[in-house]
Amino acid sequence: MSHKSFVWLCLLPLVVVTAAFFLVPMARLVVTGAEGPQGITGYLAILTEPRYRATLINTVVLAAATTIVTLIVATIAGMFLQRHRFPGRAVLIAMLTFPLAFPGVVIGFLIILLAGRQGLIGDLTNRVFGEKLVFAYSIYGLFLGYLYFSIPRVILTIMAAVQKLDVGLEEAARSLGAGPWAVQRDVVLPALGPAFVASGAIAFATAMGAFGTAFTLATNIDVLPMLIYTEFTLAANFSISAALSVGLGVITWFILALARSFSGSAVAAAG
Amino acid sequence: MSASAGHGASVRIEACGKTFAEGTRALEPATLDIARGETLVLLGPSGCGKTTMLRIIAGLELPDAGGKVLFDGKDMTSVPIERRNVGMVFQSYALFPNMSVSANIGYGLKIRGVPDKERAARVAELVALTNISGLENRRIDQLSGGQRQRVALARAVAIRPGILLLDEPLTALDAALRDRLRGELNRLLRALGITTIYVTHDQAEAMELGDRVVVMEKGKIAQIGSPREIYFTPQSRFVAEFIGAANIIEAPIENGHLVLPGGRQAIGGEANIPAAVAMIRPETIRVVETGSAPLSGMVDSVSFIGDRQRLVVSGASSKLITVDAPNTVQARAGERVGLLISPDAVRLLPQ
Ligand SMILES: Nc1ncnc2c1ncn2[C@@H]1O[C@H](COP(=O)(O)OP(=O)(O)O)[C@@H](O)[C@H]1O
Numbered sequence: 376m377s378h379k380s381f382v383w384l385c386l387l388p389l390v391v392v393t394a395a396f397f398l399v400p401m402a403r404l405v406v407t408g409a410e411g412p413q414g415i416t417g418y419l420a421i422l423t424e425p426r427y428r429a430t431l432i433n434t435v436v437l438a439a440a441t442t443i444v445t446l447i448v449a450t451i452a453g454m455f456l457q458r459h460r461f462p463g464r465a466v467l468i469a470m471l472t473f474p475l476a477f478p479g480v481v482i483g484f485l486i487i488l489l490a491g492r493q494g495l496i497g498d499l500t501n502r503v504f505g506e507k508l509v510f511a512y513s514i515y516g517l518f519l520g521y522l523y524f525s526i527p528r529v530i531l532t533i534m535a536a537v538q539k540l541d542v543g544l545e546e547a548a549r550s551l552g553a554g555p556w557a558v559q560r561d562v563v564l565p566a567l568g569p570a571f572v573a574s575g576a577i578a579f580a581t582a583m584g585a586f587g588t589a590f591t592l593a594t595n596i597d598v599l600p601m602l603i604y605t606e607f608t609l610a611a612n613f614s615i616s617a618a619l620s621v622g623l624g625v626i627t628w629f630i631l632a633l634a635r636s637f638s639g640s641a642v643a644a645a646g
Numbered sequence: 647m648s649a650s651a652g653h654g655a656s657v658r659i660e661a662c663g664k665t666f667a668e669g670t671r672a673l674e675p676a677t678l679d680i681a682r683g684e685t686l687v688l689l690g691p692s693g694c695g696k697t698t699m700l701r702i703i704a705g706l707e708l709p710d711a712g713g714k715v716l717f718d719g720k721d722m723t724s725v726p727i728e729r730r731n732v733g734m735v736f737q738s739y740a741l742f743p744n745m746s747v748s749a750n751i752g753y754g755l756k757i758r759g760v761p762d763k764e765r766a767a768r769v770a771e772l773v774a775l776t777n778i779s780g781l782e783n784r785r786i787d788q789l790s791g792g793q794r795q796r797v798a799l800a801r802a803v804a805i806r807p808g809i810l811l812l813d814e815p816l817t818a819l820d821a822a823l824r825d826r827l828r829g830e831l832n833r834l835l836r837a838l839g840i841t842t843i844y845v846t847h848d849q850a851e852a853m854e855l856g857d858r859v860v861v862m863e864k865g866k867i868a869q870i871g872s873p874r875e876i877y878f879t880p881q882s883r884f885v886a887e888f889i890g891a892a893n894i895i896e897a898p899i900e901n902g903h904l905v906l907p908g909g910r911q912a913i914g915g916e917a918n919i920p921a922a923v924a925m926i927r928p929e930t931i932r933v934v935e936t937g938s939a940p941l942s943g944m945v946d947s948v949s950f951i952g953d954r955q956r957l958v959v960s961g962a963s964s965k966l967i968t969v970d971a972p973n974t975v976q977a978r979a980g981e982r983v984g985l986l987i988s989p990d991a992v993r994l995l996p997q
């Protein structure tokens with residue numbers, strides 16, 4: 376057996392798995408999406424049909440808000456945790472990263488415990504203002520859940536990136552007169568750029584497509600994964616749910632590519 | 647250079663020691679005055695506390711309690727670096743990778759709110775001064791080591807600092823480039839005339855650049871003096887051996903002479919001690935016929951270097967003696983030679 380054919384033989388399992396679980400279902404999904412009454416234009420329904428379009432916008436806004444807030448919170452926390460040593464630090468990091476181990480359903484459950492009808496927040500507001508604040512079963516609850524879910528991942532990435540920062544650059548900026556804010560703006564944040572894009576992309580994609588948390592909270596939250604689910608199981612509308620699925624994938628991919636190229640050109644422009 | 651002709655601030659550090667958190671004593675309490683416009687070199691082997699002293703002056707480290715840093719007589723000890731108006735060149739250069747060469751040079755001016763036009767003019771001035779025209783729009787990763795060094799210097803000088811601090815600015819470069827840039831840097835520092843503190847472990851750099859040199863050993867100041875003083879009159883064996891080449895000879899003394907296996911060598915001045923450690927520089931020894939010198943030995947080896955030759959002579963002292971002789975002297979290994987040394991060239995070191 377030649378060396379080359381041996382390599383191909385080793386790759387065979389990968390080819391089989393990729394074909395069976397990725398290529399074939401994807402192809403099938405794409406075909407199904409075009410098999411509805413509107414044919415191939417079914418794909419445009421996600422943009423032209425007002426209800427779908429509203430859901431799409433909702434989802435993108437939710438995912439973008441999750442990403443931005445996650446990045447802000449996680450950057451501040453990650454920078455602090457990486458740069459300071461204090462008793463209990465290791466425990467705190469372990470606690471902060473604990474949600475990594477939870478599936479979406481558990482996160483949803485936690486949100487209900489916090490902001491649901493019998494939740495802590497409702498209890499507290501009831502006592503103070505005489506009115507229960509309940510937002511677990513809405514897009515706000517979902518937002519909170521996604522934050523809970525995304526922050527640990529982003530914190531870990533940012534901490535790793537902060538560790539690799541060259542302290543000399545910050546000292547150089549200070550020697551030139553830069554105060555703490557200017558150092559962050561001109562040296563630290565630009566150096567963390569790649570980490571922001573990488574971890575932000577994961578947060579965004581997760582918030583676009585996660586289903587478990589939304590499903591646990593309520594079935595009528597207006598986000599794309601829920602819409603696909605209801606079209607598929609309740610309305611048995613296979614072709615539309617297939618078209619929506621493909622649309623969700625393509626749009627997420629497109630926004631991520633946009634963010635990546637934008638940040639890439641931003642670095643180039645600054646350089 | 648006279649102190650009054652210089653620019654910038656005078657510096658005084660007073661009883662500045664540094665003990666790091668985990669107990670490393672990097673610097674024993676030291677007191678040091680640096681005149682306005684003077685170039686002071688901190689010289690010593692790696693780990694002797696040079697960078698620590700520089701960082702205390704810069705404001706990047708706080709001295710241990712009791713230590714004080716004064717600029718022009720004003721106590722700066724608790725003033726952070728961003729308000730000390732010091733220009734600093736780091737060993738790794740620490741250029742901003744997300745900015746172009748000109749943005750790097752202009753950064754300090756931008757922070758100070760200098761208007762665009764004035765800033766551009768100052769950047770152009772420094773680009774010309776440091777010989778980097780044509781590179782203004784390059785990214786930092788598109789520069790060679792020598793170019794980076796110039797950009798780092800231009801950036802530090804652009805803000806018209808009161809004090810210029812350089813931490814081994816040439817160490818990262820290869821030897822040929824280092825020699826060339828050393829001369830260039832020397833001219834530039836003279837032209838600027840600004841108070842400069844320069845850290846290096848390379849004695850050739852220290853000699854060429856320093857008005858005064860501070861030799862450091864294990865966190866302590868071993869000697870302060872002009873390059874000539876530390877070269878010709880080292881006050882300790884450490885300084886003698888660290889600066890240039892030195893023959894260190896331990897011998898008993900009789901009637902103002904070192905008593906050596908190869909003869910007797912007169913010493914200058916009075917020496918009412920029974921024995922001494924003496925230092926003799928290799929270039930102060932003349933190779934002559936045996937008989938015309940009180941001291942003689944046998945040539946072990948001759949290395950021809952071009953502008954001179956280095957002889958190693960055995961039998962004259964208990965240890966081998968190194969001699970730098972002019973390239974015209976005829977000497978072969980195995981030959982017996984006389985060694986003529988002026989009494990003034992023999993320097994007795996404290997035990
Ligand atoms: N931040 C620090 N924490 C602990 N020890 C340090 C630190 N910086 C320097 N040291 C120690 O202090 C000593 C002097 O270091 P340094 O001033 O960098 O020497 P040099 O610049 O002369 O090579 C060394 O033993 C070094 O390991």
Ligand SMILES: [Mg+2]
Pocket residue numbers: 693696697698
């Ligand atoms: Mg150092």
